[in-house]
Amino acid sequence: MSDRVYIFDTTLRDGEQSPGASMNTAEKLRLATQLEKLGVDVLEAGFPAASEGDFEAVSRIASKLEKTEVAALCRANKHDIDKAWGAVQHAVKPKIHTFIATSDIHLKYKLNMTRDEVVQAAVDAVKYAKTFTESVEFSAEDGSRSDRDFLCKIFGAAIEAGATVVNLPDTVGYAIPSEFAELAKYVIEHTPNMHKAILSIHCHNDLGLATANTLAAIGVGARQAEVTVNGIGERAGNTSLEEVVMALRTRNNYMPMHTGIVTENIYPVSRLVSMITGIIVQPNKAIVGANAFAHEAGIHQDGMLKNPMTYEIMSPESIGLNTSKLVLGKHSGRHALRSRLKELGYDLSDEELNTVFTKFKELADKKKHVVDEDLEVIVTEGVLRTAEIFTLEYLHVSAGTSVMPMASVELSINGRKVRGADWGNGPIDSAYNTIAKLTGTESELLRFTVSALTGGTDAQGEVTVRLRENGLVALGRGSDPDIITASVKAYVNGLNRLEYLKTHPVTDRQTV
Ligand SMILES: [Zn+2]
Known part of the structure; x- marks a missing residue:
């Protein structure tokens, strides 16, 4: 069996399904380019049947990437497959990823289909997708809760119909590593013609076991891992790319396998994902968290100075941290x-x-x-963010112990300048009130977080907000040396994302 593990990145599809994490097309293109540089083998760009916006983003990514396989997700029906192909057809390496649920609970309550009907739908979908492209992946949604012999049957049928990859997802994040490894092993041993396809795994982190389950399945022969950067994704998220890749690299003595990831690009891509989704990486997150390489206890420091390997199982440089501390200043050209x-x-x-x-x-x-x-x-x-509707042009706030907090704001709305002023409970509240009036929006502020981008008292403040309007939720992010300005930038960014969601309605989100 080959020791090459393929990395299938779904940050732009499953990752974007994180609550509030919508990205505009420019941001998606930027991220796709960086993921290609990171060296992912497959990039799942979206679910084209979900909305016009998804279709357009997938199609632009497909045309832009030079060497990465670009996949589009679709349910097992002609309409979805046509949309998927329409969006990826110009890719250098197009891939169609079709799926149908296989667990009894999904068959009964979601699909209202018998097992035989589901197998037939899978076979028809793979055969139809195959008329467009050689590269077709079939996923058995809710695979971890499906009957194992039925899984082998449907995978065998999909491979016979031409699937080059069959994917076993733990859609609901229910599996335990030893159990999942046993299931993957059973599937590999009992699926007819399994040697003609690659077994992929796709895990969710509801029990905090996504990486563990993924590694367990790789250990018994799965050779594609479906992952997202920073582990973002629906609910508790997906398997995190950086954890799987660095585990395989760091513990190569135990798991002698390799990926095509340029690990030195991990940290910059992690930052980019956090910047454009507004989802902050928790400080104690493995590999990419702010504390992942920080050693503070004195005993550690002493040993660390003598030899970093005393406590460091991987070097910060290996993920692209600290490689070059070049600092620019006002005289830099x-x-x-x-x-x-x-x-x-x-x-x-x-x-x-x-x-x-x-x-x-x-x-x-x-x-x-x-x-x-x-x-x-x-x-x-x-x-x-240049194509945004609302742009902050001017902000002045007054606040303190003896003045009534007040803000005056100038915004440009689709290029047209508007001004206003209002009171509030503090400078931020005043500015937000003014902006809400100027934009005619009625969002509710669900969460407000301030942090510092770097160390030092002149560091930029970084603010994230979570806004809700008419059932739509969006995150906004803004940075500035002045935290009031950062707060206002974050609010304006959140409002722009809400506008994007209003004009790009998603008709049908799907989970695998
Ligand atoms: Zn998923």
Whole structure:
């Protein structure tokens, strides 16, 4: 059996189903490009039948990527498969990923179909997808709760119909590692013609076991892992890409397998995903959390100074942390900025570089050292969010112990400038009230978080908000050396995302 494990990234599809984590097309394209550089084998770009927005994003990603396989998800019916193919047909390597549920509980309460009907639907779907492309994956939704012999039967039928990958998902995050390994082993041993296809696994983290289950299945012969960056995804999320990849790399003595991931790009991609989804990585998150490589206890430090391997099982450099601590300042020129951005993975057009350079100079006037995290913020806010409806043009707040908190704000709404002022319980409340009036929106603020982007008292404040309006939920994120301004930027970003959701209705979300 080959020791190569294929990495199927679904950050843009399953990951985007995280509550509030919508991304616009520019952000998706940016992320897709970075995922290609990271070296994922397959990139699942979306579910084209879900909405026009999904279709367009998948189709643009398919046209842009140069070497990565681009997959589109579809249910096992002609309409969905046509949409999926319509969106990925221009990819260098297009893939159709079709699925149907196989557990008795889903058959009875969701599909209202018999097992034989489900097998027939799977076979028809794979055969139809095969008329478009050689590369077809079939998934048995709720696989971990399905009858094992039925799984082998449907996988065998799908392989005979032409599926090149069959995927065993733990859709509801229910499996236990030893049990899941046993199931994967059974499937490998009892599925007719299993040697003609790759067994893939797709786990969810409801019990915190997604990575463990994925590694357990790889241990018995599964050779594709479906993952997301930072483990984002529906409910408790998906298997995290960085955990699986670094476990295989760090414990290669125990699990002698390898992936095609350029691990030094893990940290920058993790940051990008967090920046554009607004989902902050928890500090104690394995591999990419802020504390993952921080050693504070004195006893550790002593040993660490003598030899880092005393307590460090992997080096920060191996995931792209600390590789180069280049700091830019107010005298840094355009050339230095361009080359640093290039190292961070941003290839900008001249026009985009001009925008970033102006904002960089503004920041360097306020802040002595401009570090990578600051540059990421400038690119995300200055380049990727350009097509937004609401833009903050001007903000003035007054607050303190003896004045009534008040804000005056100028926004541009689709290019048209509007101004207003209002009172509130504090400067942020005043600014939010003013903006709500100017935009005519009625969102409810569900959550508000402030953190610092880096160390130091001149660090940029980073604010995330969670907003709800008419049942739609969106996250917003903003950074600025001034936390009131950061709060307002986050609010405006959240409102833009709500507008995006209003104009890109999702008719049918699907889970695998
Ligand atoms: Zn899933």
